[in-house]
Amino acid sequence: MMTYVITVALILALMLAGIAVDRLYRRFAARHPQLGPFRKNDGGCGCCAGKCEDDTCAR
DSSP states (O other): OHHHHHHHHHHHHHHHHHHHHHHHHHHHHHHOGGGOOOOOTTSSOSSSSSSOOTTOSOO
């Protein structure tokens, strides 16, 4: 039973750490716009409203 509780706690901690890192990244990107656009998780490069077409983004 203790192994189960430890496993659940570790998974929860990893999930919360991932959320914290994502929020820190968003805050950093908002404070430093000169470093380029925020990269979204939708597969786009972050410079277009949606996914990039015709390789228009600088890679």
